[in-house]
Each structure stands twice: as structure tokens, then as C-alpha cells.
Amino acid sequence: MPTTPASQPPSPITALKGVGPKSAERLAKLGIHHVQDILFHLPIRYQDRTRVICIRDLRVGDQAVIEVTVKHAEIQVGRRRTLTVSVSDHTGLLVLRFFHFSTAQQAAFKPGARLRCFGEVRNGFTSRELIHPEYRLITDDGPTDVEAALTPIYPTTEGMHQLTWRELLNQALAELKSGTTLTELLPKEVLDQFNLPLLPEAIHLIHRPSPDIPVKLLTEHQHPAQQRLVFEELLAHQISLRQLRERHQQRAAPLIPLTCGNLAQTLRDNLPFQLTQAQQRVVQQIQTDLAHDTPMLRLAQGDVGSGKTIVAALAALQVVEAGYQVAVMAPTELLAEQHYDNFTRWLTPLKISIRYLSGRSKGKKRQHSLELLAQGQLPLIIGTHALFQADVQFHNLGLIIIDEQHRFGVHQRLSLRAKGNQLQPHQLIMTATPIPRTLAMTAYADLDLSVIDELPPGRTPVQTTVLSAHRRDEVIQRIGENCRAGRQAYWVCTLIEESELLQCQAAEDAASTLTEALPGVRVGLIHGRLKSTQKETLMQAFKQAEIDLLVATTVIEVGVDVPNASLMVIENAERLGLAQLHQLRGRIGRGSQASHCVLMYQPPLSQLAQQRLSVMRDTNDGFIIAEKDLEIRGPGEVLGTRQTGEIAFRIADLLRDEAWIPEAQKLADQLLRQQPETAQALMRRWLGDKVHYARV
Numbered sequence: 001m002p003t004t005p006a007s008q009p010p011s012p013i014t015a016l017k018g019v020g021p022k023s024a025e026r027l028a029k030l031g032i033h034h035v036q037d038i039l040f041h042l043p044i045r046y047q048d049r050t051r052v053i054c055i056r057d058l059r060v061g062d063q064a065v066i067e068v069t070v071k072h073a074e075i076q077v078g079r080r081r082t083l084t085v086s087v088s089d090h091t092g093l094l095v096l097r098f099f100h101f102s103t104a105q106q107a108a109f110k111p112g113a114r115l116r117c118f119g120e121v122r123n124g125f126t127s128r129e130l131i132h133p134e135y136r137l138i139t140d141d142g143p144t145d146v147e148a149a150l151t152p153i154y155p156t157t158e159g160m161h162q163l164t165w166r167e168l169l170n171q172a173l174a175e176l177k178s179g180t181t182l183t184e185l186l187p188k189e190v191l192d193q194f195n196l197p198l199l200p201e202a203i204h205l206i207h208r209p210s211p212d213i214p215v216k217l218l219t220e221h222q223h224p225a226q227q228r229l230v231f232e233e234l235l236a237h238q239i240s241l242r243q244l245r246e247r248h249q250q251r252a253a254p255l256i257p258l259t260c261g262n263l264a265q266t267l268r269d270n271l272p273f274q275l276t277q278a279q280q281r282v283v284q285q286i287q288t289d290l291a292h293d294t295p296m297l298r299l300a301q302g303d304v305g306s307g308k309t310i311v312a313a314l315a316a317l318q319v320v321e322a323g324y325q326v327a328v329m330a331p332t333e334l335l336a337e338q339h340y341d342n343f344t345r346w347l348t349p350l351k352i353s354i355r356y357l358s359g360r361s362k363g364k365k366r367q368h369s370l371e372l373l374a375q376g377q378l379p380l381i382i383g384t385h386a387l388f389q390a391d392v393q394f395h396n397l398g399l400i401i402i403d404e405q406h407r408f409g410v411h412q413r414l415s416l417r418a419k420g421n422q423l424q425p426h427q428l429i430m431t432a433t434p435i436p437r438t439l440a441m442t443a444y445a446d447l448d449l450s451v452i453d454e455l456p457p458g459r460t461p462v463q464t465t466v467l468s469a470h471r472r473d474e475v476i477q478r479i480g481e482n483c484r485a486g487r488q489a490y491w492v493c494t495l496i497e498e499s500e501l502l503q504c505q506a507a508e509d510a511a512s513t514l515t516e517a518l519p520g521v522r523v524g525l526i527h528g529r530l531k532s533t534q535k536e537t538l539m540q541a542f543k544q545a546e547i548d549l550l551v552a553t554t555v556i557e558v559g560v561d562v563p564n565a566s567l568m569v570i571e572n573a574e575r576l577g578l579a580q581l582h583q584l585r586g587r588i589g590r591g592s593q594a595s596h597c598v599l600m601y602q603p604p605l606s607q608l609a610q611q612r613l614s615v616m617r618d619t620n621d622g623f624i625i626a627e628k629d630l631e632i633r634g635p636g637e638v639l640g641t642r643q644t645g646e647i648a649f650r651i652a653d654l655l656r657d658e659a660w661i662p663e664a665q666k667l668a669d670q671l672l673r674q675q676p677e678t679a680q681a682l683m684r685r686w687l688g689d690k691v692h693y694a695r696v
């Protein structure tokens with residue numbers, strides 16, 4: 001949030017006219033508490049209402065003001081009742097189209113009436129159209145003025161209209177002009193070096209850009225005034241991440257001597273395969289980290305199927321051998337159970353006891369696990385986020401392993417850190433989501449990165465086909481033939497609704513259709529509403545090839561490993577994002593058999609969906625998919641921050657503004673060293689309430 005010099009206390013937002021307790025509450029939700037905060041509520045785009053455009057000069061997609069005469073208005077009754085108003089100026093004809101309208105409105109569109117309209121130009125049936133334009137009747141009192149500045153459009157929340165924002169900003173900007181100072185936090189040399197304007201100047205311009213500035217420049221955030229804020233915001237984020245990391249590194253962690261490698265070696269000797277070069281390298285990097293008494297904070301990134309689990313197990317053994325406890329955490333119950341199975345299989349011969357803890361663990365069994373943990377009699381626990389709960393106490397937690405990290409926020413990561421008693425546990429985070437470089441530098445700047453960039457030998461890439469749902473029956477028959485020939489398949493049902501119930505119903509329906517259509521094929525059904533024991537039994541049956549075709553919801557998305565399954569059909573694939581499709585598809589192509597994935601869609605396909613599905617068809621490379629994802633969706637969503645609000649930038653965009661990141665890093669270091677107060681002020685200004693994340 002904006003800071004004011006100590007001499008001048010910031011005035012509360014209620015000092016503005018028109019802001020009562022109710023609006024103040026709404027504004028507080030957006031992090032706006034003081035008058036100056038509102039200056040940092042930045043427009044997302046601009047409209048040009050500064051001049052009237054001739055119909056002849058309009059292009060489809062333009063947003064423009066026009067001045068026209070009504071020719072003719074009529075109501076059309078088709079699928080929807082619409083009011084169409086044909087209008088013209090001296091250069092051409094155009095249609096205004098309304099879906100919601102009152103009788104009074106309709107009556108006002110008399111032939112000859114003069115209108116000023118603002119709207120977006122689209123291609124209509126017979127001519128170009130404005131759909132639901134804003135409009136005003138022009139009376140005889142002469143022409144009304146156009147706007148003097150470009151019109152900013154603000155991100156908003158329920159109950160706050162654009163006009164309200166503009167009014168509030170008018171007041172705040174007036175105050176800014178009358179001498180309220182905004183502290184300049186960027187060093188003068190930096191402003192000079194990049195030719196950036198001073199803060200008050202930049203803020204004023206962004207809220208009230210003069211008509212001679214091209215809207216395109218502003219919309220693309222390329223104006224120096226905007227770039228200045230972009231840079232400042234990226235800088236604030238870098239500072240907070242650096243600080244987070246520094247604080248973390250000041251703590252002492254258990255030192256795990258390199259000599260504690262016997263258990264891990266035994267496990268390696270017992271494995272039916274050799275570690276890949278990439279796995280060996282990452283195992284070594286982890287060993288080296290663990291042998292220091294500063295806490296490891298490492299992200300191991302490896303595409304689906306690259307073999308992250310065994311790497312985790314080897315790290316765990318190292319720590320257990322040194323006498324510390326290890327917690328392994330997975331984002332779903334299904335995955336946590338699968339880890340529990342794998343670890344049990346690997347570690348039982350080594351006489352290491354493991355227990356499982358999830359939200360569903362209850363009663364005596366849970367109590368017993370907690371006691372063993374607290375007393376230090378249980379070296380290894382595997383579970384879901386239930387491991388975060390307050391009553392879970394460790395005796396001497398030495399390592400936390402978090403699988404498929406993108407499901408957990410920085411937040412949760414930090415609360416786990418706090419669980420280590422005297423010593424700060426090491427952390428290993430594993431993810432299949434390849435993180436493009438820019439994101440890694442910003443979002444994960446507090447982590448060291450290891451990459452498992454090699455798949456175990458003998459895998460054949462998955463062939464992917466994109467098909468319309470019209471061919472569902474054909475696909476069903478093909479799957480049937482393959483299952484009868486001894487192959488195993490997944491049939492994945494998706495629904496756009498958040499409701500788990502509906503999703504489960506869709507899966508149930510699909511399962512009964514498939515059972516009926518495919519006699520002789522053993523169909524199983526798994527979804528989120530089954531008890532965990534039921535899920536486990538089903539997965540076991542599928543693993544042992546007692547089920548041929550597993551109908552599933554997206555519960556199988558993450559981590560599930562049944563190498564013999566080599567076919568997958570994803571229904572309504574157009575509804576899923578790239579990251580999710582890649583995860584799902586990663587369930588096949590794990591054995592040596594050639595695998596095939598059918599992405600089935602419900603036509604018509606939107607252009608974006610079409611783009612996504614072709615990316616999936618064209619590549620299996622998680623890294624390319626992640627880059628495309630970033631291009632198509634933008635970074636906020638790639639990180640899943642829409643939900644967590646974790647890195648929500650106000651003006652910066654990691655992709656667009658990538659070039660600033662190295663500069664921001666450099667300056668962040670410099671400020672933290674030489675001007676720590678400025679660094680703090682920057683964090684307060686831009687991260688405000690969120691800054692406490694950095695104070696662990």
C-alpha cells in the first residue's frame with residue numbers, strides 16, 4: 001500500500017466525499033484503506049471518448065463514440081426478442097441492437113431523433129452493429145462535450161461502478177495536485193537511466209491520459225508512466241522474495257552427514273531399474289543440500305513420469321538414517337495413498353515404519369499415529385494437507401517433502417516450515433508443472449531448482465487424437481476391442497461445474513453406458529465421493545489388471561501410476577486447461593507399450609479451446625505445453641493464483657514485462673543492502689497486507 005512520510009498521517013478513505021462505511025468496507029476488500037491507496041488502483045484499459053468518429057471510419061473491434069440520426073426502430077422476435085435501431089450519419093449506416101429494453105426506451109427511438117452512442121463495433125447480419133451501446137439523446141441545446149481525457153476502466157467489485165471510481169479518483173488526484181506528496185521510492189539514477197517519470201506525474205497520467213496518447217500504447221502498458229509502475233511493482237515482489245529467502249536461511253537446519261547413505265544404497269540395490277542420469281544428478285544435489293546446516297529449499301521439477309517418487313524416497317532415507325523424521329505430503333488422498341504404497345513396498349524390507357494420515361484418519365488409529373510422531377517413534381509419515389493441522393506435532397522433523405507443489409500455496413508451505421521445533425526442517429518440493437524461466441525467477445525466487453530432464457528408458461511418446469463427440473460410439477467400440485485384446489484404459493469424465501456431485505454422476509452415467517455397450521469388458525468406476533478404502537481397492541484391482549476400463553473423474557489427474565494402462569479417453573477435453581490435460585495424459589505412456597490418448601470435444605469449439613487441443617496433439621513435452629499455457633492464459637492462471645491470490649500483480653505482467661525482471665532483481669539486492677527502509681516501504685506499498693507472508 002502507498003506510504004506517506006511519517007510527518008503526514010495518511011487520511012482514511014472515508015475522508016473522500018461519497019465514501020460511507022459500506023463503500024469503505026468494499027474498498028478495504030481491495031486493500032484500499034487510505035486516500036492515497038486509491039491512486040494505486042490502476043485502470044485495466046482505456047476507452048477513447050474524446051472525439052466523435054464517422055461511421056465510415058469505424059473498424060470491427062473499435063470502441064468509439066458516434067453521433068447519429070435514427071432512421072427506423074423495430075422489435076424482432078426470433079430466439080430472443082431484440083430491438084434493432086437503424087441509424088446513420090452523413091457517412092454510412094449502422095444498427096444498434098438491444099436485448100433488454102423498456103417501452104419508454106423503444107418509444108424514444110423516433111425517426112429523426114439524434115443520438116450520441118458509445119460501444120464496440122461488431123459485424124452484424126446485414127451491416128455493422130453496436131450491441132447494447134451506451135447512448136444519450138441529443139437535445140436542441142447544441143452539441144454536448146466529448147471527454148477531455150481518455151476514459152480509464154477500473155477493475156472493480158460488486159457495487160462499485162466505473163463512475164464511482166472516476167469520482168473517487170477525481171478527489172484523490174485533486175489532493176495529489178494540491179500538494180499531498182507520494183514518496184518517491186525509486187533512486188534518481190534509476191529513473192534517469194531508464195527515462196522514467198516521477199511518481200506523481202506517472203500516477204496522474206495513468207488515471208487521466210490526454211487524448212494525444214495512443215490508446216494502443218496505454219492498453220499494452222508501454223507508456224513510460226506505466227512502465228515505471230511495472231518496474232516498481234516487480235521490484236517490490238523481488239524484495240519480498242529475497243527477504244523471505246534470507247530469513248529462512250538464517251535458521252539452522254539439521255545437518256545430514258553424507259555418510260548416512262547406507263539405507264539409500266540398499267534401496268537402490270533392490271530396485272528393478274537403474275536411476276536415470278537426471279535422477280542421479282538430482283539425488284546428489286539434494287544430498288549436498290542436506291549436508292549443510294542451512295535449510296534446503298529445493299524445487300525438483302520433472303515432467304510426468306520422470307520418476308520423482310524414487311528421488312523423494314532416497315532423500316527421505318538419508319534423513320531417517322541420520323535420526324530425523326520425514327513428512328511426505330501429497331495434494332490428494334489418492335496420491336498420498338499411492339505414495340504410501342510405494343514407500344511401504346520400498347522401505348519395509350529396510351525395517352522402517354511408515355504411517356498414513358489424512359483428513360479421514362480418525363479415532364484411535366489417528367491418535368496413535370500422533371503419539372508416535374510426537375515421541376519420535378515414527379520416522380516417516382505420509383499424508384495429505386491433514387499434516388498441517390495444529391495437533392500434528394513432530395519430535396524432530398528433519399525433512400518435508402511436498403509432491404505436486406502447484407496445489408499448495410506459499411502460505412501453506414510456510415506454515416509447515418513453522419512445524420520444525422528448534423531446527424528448521426529441510427524442504428523438497430516436487431512438481432511436474434514445468435515452470436517457465438520468468439515465472440521461476442519471480443514466483444519461486446525463494447527456491448533452488450533441480451530439473452529431472454530425462455524420462456526412464458523405453459517409453460514411447462503418447463499419440464494424441466482430437467475427435468468430436470459425434471464419434472463417441474466409434475471410440476467406445478475401439479476401446480472395447482483394445483480392452484478385449486488385453487490393454488487397459490482410462491475413461492475420464494469432466495464437467496465444468498464445480499460440483500463434485502455432478503461430476504460423479506457424469507462418471508456414473510458413463511460407466512453404465514460403457515458397461516452396457518461393451519460386454520466382456522470389466523469396467524470400474526472411481527470418483528471423489530468414494531470412501532478412501534473403496535478407492536484404494538479399485539486402484540489395486542486396476543493395477544492388478546482385474547479391471548480393464550477405469551471410468552474416472554479428474555481425481556486421477558495427479559500422480560496416479562499404473563504403467564500397464566496405455567489408453568485414455570478424455571470427455572469434454574475442451575473444458576480443461578493445458579496443465580490439467582497434460583497431467584491427465586501423463587497417466588499413460590508410463591510403460592513400454594505405445595500409448596494413445598483421445599481428446600473428445602463437444603462442438604462447436606471456441607478458438608482458444610481449439611488452440612489448446614492442437615497444442616496437446618502436437619507435443620508431449622511438458623515444457624512446451626507450459627510455455628504455450630503461459631501465452632494463451634497469462635501467468636496468473638498458470639500458477640493457479642486466481643484462487644489463492646498469491647501473486648496477483650496490479651500492473652506488471654510477467655510475460656509482457658519479462659525484460660524488467662533482471663533489473664528488478666539487481667535493484668532489489670542493492671536496496672536491501674543499502675536502503676533497507678526504502679525496501680520495506682516498497683513492499684508495503686505494493687504488497688500491503690500480503691507482506692506478512694514474507695515475515696515467517
Ligand code: ADP
Pocket residue numbers: 273274275276279302303304305306307308309310432456457559561563590
Ligand atoms: P512422476 O515423476 O510422474 O512422479 P513416478 O515417480 O510416478 O513419476 O514414476 C513413474 C514410473 O516410472 C514408476 O512406475 C516408477 O517406478 C518408474 N521409474 C522411475 N524411475 C525409473 C527408472 N530410472 N527406470 C525405469 N523406471 C523408473
Ligand code: MG
Pocket residue numbers: 308309403559
Ligand atoms: Mg508423481
